[in-house]
Amino acid sequence: MTAKREQTLIIKQLMSSYERIGGINHLDGTNLPSKESVRRILNRIKELIFPGYFENVYLDTHNLGVVTGQKVVEVMDRLLEEIEKSILWESKTIAKKTSLKSIGKKAAEITLSFAKEIPSLREILKDDVAAIYTGDPAANSEPDIIFSYPGFQAITVYRIAHFLFKKGVPLIPRMMTEMVHSDTGIDIHPGAKIGHRFCIDHGTGVVIGETAIIGNNVKLYQGVTIGALSIPDRDSKGKRHPTLKDNVTIYARTTILGGKTVIGENTVIGGNAWIIKSIPENTTLYVANAQKHIYKEGK
8 A cells, every 4th residue: 555545544544533532622613722821821920920020021110010011911811712712612512502692701700800819819829928938947038939939839820720710610720730730740629728828848749639628827748648539430529638727737748538537727747647537636646657557447
């Protein structure tokens, strides 16, 4: 068989695959959000939250207003476009009868509400920076944290994505948190509920699940998992991930699992623990001898 005929056969096989399996973006008007555009939106939002830290433009009192205005317009225009795509995709995927006009209106409302939220995000993230600085003697300054700490980068993107997740935006919140997951090794689901003054120290390998609830003044070290026990059915509803109350500290490589697991206030858990039951408040727990901490149901 000649190369030309082989190519023709390959093309036919691919077209058959497309028809049988689907999985095509940008076909017949159902366009998924652009990863490149979502990453650009994230970068511009971070520039609005921390002016002068991430952009190449020199800022002074004379141009700050103009530069800020340009970025707000860009963020809103791009975010509106990507949210419209995600809502349209969802409406077609789950066979909702939603008009283009109503999709545009919903996307515009979400975009505007997010833009109005940016000053509040600045306040919350300022508290997160302060918590990390207070809890980490290795931090030389707050700019050091904003510029370089992977834990803070992950927290920043999580707080942006969480707002959009609460508004019911499909696809984009998870795209955002997975982008920073790839950059930092820290995996926070945008659906998790995390309080103020949150600190992730070092951070590599931290995992926080969708239904986790984390209070104020909580500190996690590297390798901590706030996860779910294995479920028999992916459609299982309800809370699958633990709750951490205020002022909890979890040291490296500890795994805490299960929707009914609650870690009480002011509790400290040492490293390398595996926990599937609630811990009362004001407790210090650590593994002194792993062989003496084997848990069996009913005992």
